[in-house]
Every structure is written in C-alpha cells, then in structure tokens.
Amino acid sequence: MNMIQALNSAMDVMMQRDDKVVIFGEDVGYFGGVFRATANLQKKYGKTRVFDTPIAEGGILGTAIGMGAYGLRPVVEVQFADYIYPAFDQLVSEAARLRHRSAGEFWAPLTVRSPCGGGIFGGQTHSQSPEGIFTHVCGLKTVMPSNPHDAKGLLIAAIEDDDPVIFFEPKRLYNGPFDGHHDRPLKSWAGHPSAEVPDGHYRIELGKASIVRPGQDVTVLCYGTMVHVCLAAAEESGVDAEVIDLRTLLPVDIDAIEASVRRTGRCVIVHEATRTGGYGAELSAIVQEHCFWHLQAPITRVTGWDTPYPHALEWEYFPGPARVVAALKSAMEAA
Known part of the structure; x- marks a missing residue:
C-alpha cells in the first residue's frame, strides 16, 4: 500500500x-x-x-x-x-x-x-x-x-x-x-x-520511536518526510549515523532518545518547519537535560528557514540531504 x-x-x-x-x-x-x-x-x-x-x-x-x-x-x-x-x-x-x-x-x-x-x-x-x-x-x-x-x-x-x-x-x-x-x-x-501493510487490525503504540538506521557515531532525530531525507544523507555522508523516526511527537520517546545519544555522544535534529520555536528546540532541550555529560559535540538543528512559506522557492526552503550531510560532518569534526 x-x-x-x-x-x-x-x-x-x-x-x-x-x-x-x-x-x-x-x-x-x-x-x-x-x-x-x-x-x-x-x-x-x-x-x-x-x-x-x-x-x-x-x-x-x-x-x-x-x-x-x-x-x-x-x-x-x-x-x-x-x-x-x-x-x-x-x-x-x-x-x-x-x-x-x-x-x-x-x-x-x-x-x-x-x-x-x-x-x-x-x-x-x-x-x-x-x-x-x-x-x-x-x-x-x-x-x-x-x-x-x-x-x-x-x-x-x-x-x-x-x-x-x-x-x-x-x-x-x-x-x-x-x-x-x-x-x-x-x-x-x-x-x-x-x-508491506497488513490488511487487518494492528496498532503501533503512541509514544514509541523507531530506529530506522542503526549507527554508532551520531544520533539523528527526525520525523515525517525528513526521515527519508536523513536516510539519504546518512548514506551519502559516510557517517555511521543512527536515524530515529520519532513517529509520535507528544508523548515523545525520551528513553529511545536518551539511550541513543548517550551511546553516540552526538545529535543532529532535522525537521521541515521553521527553526525558531520549532519542535527541534524542545528536542534539543531534552537531549541537553538527559545527555549533557555524554555529548562530544554541540547539538545541531537542520530546519526550514525563518520566513513565511516561500511558494516560488520551496525547494530552497526544505532541509535537503546536502544540509543534513554538512551537519553530520560538522558534528563528527567537533572536538
């Protein structure tokens, strides 16, 4: 389907x-x-x-x-x-x-x-x-x-x-x-x-994230369309990135986020919405509060621009693989 x-x-x-x-x-x-x-x-x-x-x-x-x-x-x-x-x-x-x-x-x-x-x-x-x-x-x-x-x-x-x-x-x-x-x-x-979608009844519990790409070097938090962007970027970058599809934003799976970032020591957050006041800011706060002593690099956000939605330039507005690749490499280069 x-x-x-x-x-x-x-x-x-x-x-x-x-x-x-x-x-x-x-x-x-x-x-x-x-x-x-x-x-x-x-x-x-x-x-x-x-x-x-x-x-x-x-x-x-x-x-x-x-x-x-x-x-x-x-x-x-x-x-x-x-x-x-x-x-x-x-x-x-x-x-x-x-x-x-x-x-x-x-x-x-x-x-x-x-x-x-x-x-x-x-x-x-x-x-x-x-x-x-x-x-x-x-x-x-x-x-x-x-x-x-x-x-x-x-x-x-x-x-x-x-x-x-x-x-x-x-x-x-x-x-x-x-x-x-x-x-x-x-x-x-x-x-x-x-x-591959079963015809009958099944449910996925709200509040549970999914690790769509296991990795050891950096945690990527994303959802919706950006999951596919991040998967493409992870392959292109050569970085061993762990990509987590949050699926539910509220309640969010703090346990999955914490376990991954504590292991990788790095975190990149990606969403399509504008940056200021976007959901990535909350995710960044969660990571800082739960994983501060494990971080080896600053938390990075890759988002839409702070502008009214630009109809004629929407493909410049979207976070694409190139911007995510740059964020992954920057996280890996940090001391």
Missing part, C-alpha cells in the same frame, strides 16, 4: 470493528477527500457515518468534541494543516482540557487528520508544518508518520485512544518516499519494506 491506501485501510478497519467511529470533514464523503484518503468509505458505511461538512473548522472540531463526550469516536479531516487555526481554540480550550476539567466524567476520544508540509507547490496556505504549536498543548497527542506501515498502525492507535490526537500526514509521502532533491517522489512505495 501507499500511505493514502494505508490510512484508508486503517479507517475502514476501525469502522468495521466499532460502530461508534464516525468520519466527517471537508469533502471526505462523496468525493473521498481531496487526497482520496476516505475514498469509498461513505459508499460502504453510509452518509450517517461518513459525511461532508461546511468549510468551518471551528464548527467541525466543536461538533467532534461533543460527539466524543457523548460516546462516539469521531475521526475528522481538516483538509490542510494550514486550515486548522480557526479550530485552535476548540482544540486547546475544550478538547485538551475536557477530561481534567470534568474530573474524568467526560473525555474527547477524537482524531484530527490533516495533510501537512510542502512539496506540492500549494503556496503559503497549503504547505505549513504547524506541529510545534500543538506539542505545546498539554492534553493533546501529536503524531506524524513517515511510511505506510506506521501510518496505519499509528492511526488505529489514535482512533482507539481515549484522548484527542492530532494526526499530521506529510503530503509528499502520500504516494512514495522522498529524498528532498526532487519535486516528486523518487519512486512509488512498491517494493519498499515499509509499504
């Missing part, structure tokens, strides 16, 4: 298993979603379980919170991550706090799916990576998969979770893996190990 098919399979599996699962959002019903992730689900399960909404993200999320409190498990699609801001208050002030403010009487078992990141020439309002904003919010969980196998297992775990989960899907990875050099995937997911 490619990632779109894997996500569709996850929702299909959960709708079969649990009649409390409902799917709604912008164009997810008859059309099957702008990227076709919900294709054929309305035809299979009917218009009362898979339905379209107005373009009103605050209303979509407010409705989902009420449904969750009532006992349903809503899975909503916000068509692009850039569109999620009108619903931010519902997520922060209501969904994230509901369990605590009601002393456990109510909760919000909802999943918010949203395509994120650039690479499709979508311009400033279709290309942002806002994950760092949501990792700041206590009570929300934030997930970003890098491959079809993980996408299905993580989405199933998110839907089964009793708390709200923000599930970001990198658009550049929908149809195939990426190295960051090109304006299209290098190839389809066909033949890629992580495209």
